[in-house]
Amino acid sequence: MRHLLDxxxxxxxxxxxxxxxxxxxxxxxxREVKKLPTxxxxxxxxxxxxxxxxxxxSFEAAAKRLSADVINFAAKGSSVSKGESxxxxxxxxxxxxxxxxxxxxxxxxxxxxxxxxxxxxAGVVNAGDGTHEHPTQALLDAFTIRKRRFGADSRGRDxxxxxxxxxxxxxxxxxxxxxxxxxxxxxxxVTLVSPPTLVPQNVSLWPVRVVYDxxxxxxxGPDAVMMLRIQLERMNxxxxxxxxxxxxxxxxxxxxxxxxxxxxxxxxxxxxxxxLEISSEAADSPxxxxxxxxxxxxxxxxxxLYLLLAGERDDERGGDL
Amino acid sequence: xxxxxxxxxxDISRALTRIAHEILESNRGADGxxxxxxxxxGVTLGHRLAALISExxxxxxxxxxxxxxxxxxxxxxxxxxxxxxxxIPPGGIDGKTVVLVDDVLxxxxxxxxxxxxLQSIGRPAVVRLAILIDRGHRELPIRPDFxxxxxxxxxxxRVNVRLFENDxxxxxxxxx
Numbered sequence: 001m002r003h004l005l006d007x008x009x010x011x012x013x014x015x016x017x018x019x020x021x022x023x024x025x026x027x028x029x030x031r032e033v034k035k036l037p038t039x040x041x042x043x044x045x046x047x048x049x050x051x052x053x054x055x056x057x058s059f060e061a062a063a064k065r066l067s068a069d070v071i072n073f074a075a076k077g078s079s080v081s082k083g084e085s086x087x088x089x090x091x092x093x094x095x096x097x098x099x100x101x102x103x104x105x106x107x108x109x110x111x112x113x114x115x116x117x118x119x120x121x122a123g124v125v126n127a128g129d130g131t132h133e134h135p136t137q138a139l140l141d142a143f144t145i146r147k148r149r150f151g152a153d154s155r156g157r158d159x160x161x162x163x164x165x166x167x168x169x170x171x172x173x174x175x176x177x178x179x180x181x182x183x184x185x186x187x188x189x190v191t192l193v194s195p196p197t198l199v200p201q202n203v204s205l206w207p208v209r210v211v212y213d214x215x216x217x218x219x220x221g222p223d224a225v226m227m228l229r230i231q232l233e234r235m236n237x238x239x240x241x242x243x244x245x246x247x248x249x250x251x252x253x254x255x256x257x258x259x260x261x262x263x264x265x266x267x268x269x270x271x272x273x274x275x276l277e278i279s280s281e282a283a284d285s286p287x288x289x290x291x292x293x294x295x296x297x298x299x300x301x302x303x304x305l306y307l308l309l310a311g312e313r314d315d316e317r318g319g320d321l
Numbered sequence: 322x323x324x325x326x327x328x329x330x331x332d333i334s335r336a337l338t339r340i341a342h343e344i345l346e347s348n349r350g351a352d353g354x355x356x357x358x359x360x361x362x363g364v365t366l367g368h369r370l371a372a373l374i375s376e377x378x379x380x381x382x383x384x385x386x387x388x389x390x391x392x393x394x395x396x397x398x399x400x401x402x403x404x405x406x407x408x409i410p411p412g413g414i415d416g417k418t419v420v421l422v423d424d425v426l427x428x429x430x431x432x433x434x435x436x437x438x439l440q441s442i443g444r445p446a447v448v449r450l451a452i453l454i455d456r457g458h459r460e461l462p463i464r465p466d467f468x469x470x471x472x473x474x475x476x477x478x479r480v481n482v483r484l485f486e487n488d489x490x491x492x493x494x495x496x497x
C-alpha cells in the first residue's frame with residue numbers, strides 16, 4: 001500500500017488486510033510493553049490544516065507505539081498563516097525527510113493532490129479532507145462493528161448481512177461518505193437517515209437506501225446505528241428549524257436506544273454534541289462504543305502506518321501491497 | 322540441481338520425540354515449561370512437542386505462539402509481511418522456562434526478533450531454543466539448545482519443511 005486516500009477505491013481484500021493487521025496491533029496493546037520497534041527510524045508528519053483532537057492524538061499515539069518519530073504540524077501558528085502554499089509546505093516536509101504524511105485539510109482532494117503531484121515521495125494518509133473522505137475513521141468503525149459482533153473470532157471476516165444505519169448530517173460528513181463505501185464493500189447494507197435538507201444531491205448514485213424518519217429506520221432493528229455529529233461550524237444556512245426540533249426528530253435518546261434489538265450497538269465518531277444528536281443516556285449506555293472506537297482507532301492507524309511504511313517500498317518493486 | 326528429500330515422515334517424528342525427551346531431561350521434568358512456536362510451522366511443531374511431552378511426563382504443558390514480524394530488523398528488505406496472531410498461554414511466561422520452537426534455523430534473525438518480542442510480554446527465567454533443522458549460516462551469535470537434524474547447506478539452497486497440518490504432506494527437502 002502506497003497511500004491511503006479514500007475508501008471508495010479500497011478493495012475488499014485490502015480493507016480486510018488492514019482490519020486483520022489491526023487485530024494483531026490491538027493484541028500488542030494489551031501487553032506489558034506496548035511499544036514496538038517496527039518503524040524505528042521512520043518519520044511521520046501530522047499535517048493538520050484543520051482543528052482536530054482525537055484524530056491527531058490517535059495518529060500520534062499509533063506512530064509512537066510503533067517507534068516512529070512524530071512531527072506535529074498545525075496550520076495555526078505556522079507559515080501557512082503567513083500565506084505559504086500547500087506545495088511549499090509539502091516540499092519543506094520532503095526536505096525534512098518525512099516517510100509518511102498524515103494530512104487533514106478543509107479542501108476536499110488535498111491529500112490526493114499531495115500524493116499525486118510529485119512534490120513529495122512520502123506516503124500520504126488522508127485524515128479527513130473537506131466533505132470528501134475520512135478513511136481511517138471508517139476503518140475503525142468497521143473494526144469496532146466486527147469486533148463487537150464476532151469478538152476473538154473476527155480475523156478474516158467481513159460484514160456480510162449486517163445492517164448499519166447512519167443518522168444525521170450526511171451532507172457535510174466525510175465520515176458518512178467513507179463509511180458508505182467501506183461498509184458496502186465489506187458486504188453490509190447501509191441505510192441513511194437524515195432531514196431532507198441534509199441529504200446530498202447525488203445520493204441516488206450511492207449504494208444506500210435513504211429514509212427520512214428515524215423511528216421508522218430504527219423499527220427495522222439495525223445491527224449498528226452510527227450517529228453523525230451536527231457540524232455547526234459548516235452550517236452557513238438554515239438546514240433545520242431549531243436544535244430542539246432536530247434533537248426530537250433525529251436525535252438518539254434513551255427511549256430510542258431502549259427500543260433497539262439486543263445486540264445492536266451505537267457508534268459516534270466524536271466529538272459528541274450531547275443533547276443534540278445523541279443524549280447522555282444513549283452516549284453512556286452499554287450499547288455505546290464511543291470509547292472502544294477511540295482505542296480501536298489507535299490499532300487501525302498502527303495497521304495503516306505499518307502497511308504503508310514497514311515493507312519494501314512498492315514503487316521500487318512496481319507492485320501493490 | 323534437483324530437490325532431494327532429507328527427512329521423511331518417520332525421521333521427523335523420531336527427531337521430535339528425541340527433542341521432547343531432551344527438553345524434559347534438561348528441565349528435570351515438565352515444571353515451569355512453556356512452549357512457544359514461531360509462526361507458521363513453528364506453531365505446529367510446538368503443539369506436537371507439547372503433546373509428546375505431555376504423553377511422556379503425564380502432565381499437560383502450556384503451549385502458544387509468538388509472532389515476531391513486528392520485531393524483525395529486515396522488514397524494509399521484503400514486501401510487507403502480515404503479522405500472525407500471538408497466543409500466550411493463560412499462566413503467562415514470567416519466571417517460566419520458555420522453549421522457543423521453530424522449523425528452520427538459518428541467519429538467527431527471527432530468533433533475535435523473538436527474544437525482543439518475549440521481552441515485551443514478560444520476563445522468563447530461562448529461554449531455550451528447539452529447532453527441527455539447523456542449516457547453518459548464522460549471522461548472529463545464536464545457537465539452538467535442541468536440534469532435530471543438522472543439514473549443511475549452501476546459502477543459495479532452499480530448505481523446505483512441509484508438515485501435514487500446514488501443507489498436507491510431511492517431509493523436509495533441500496534444493497535450489
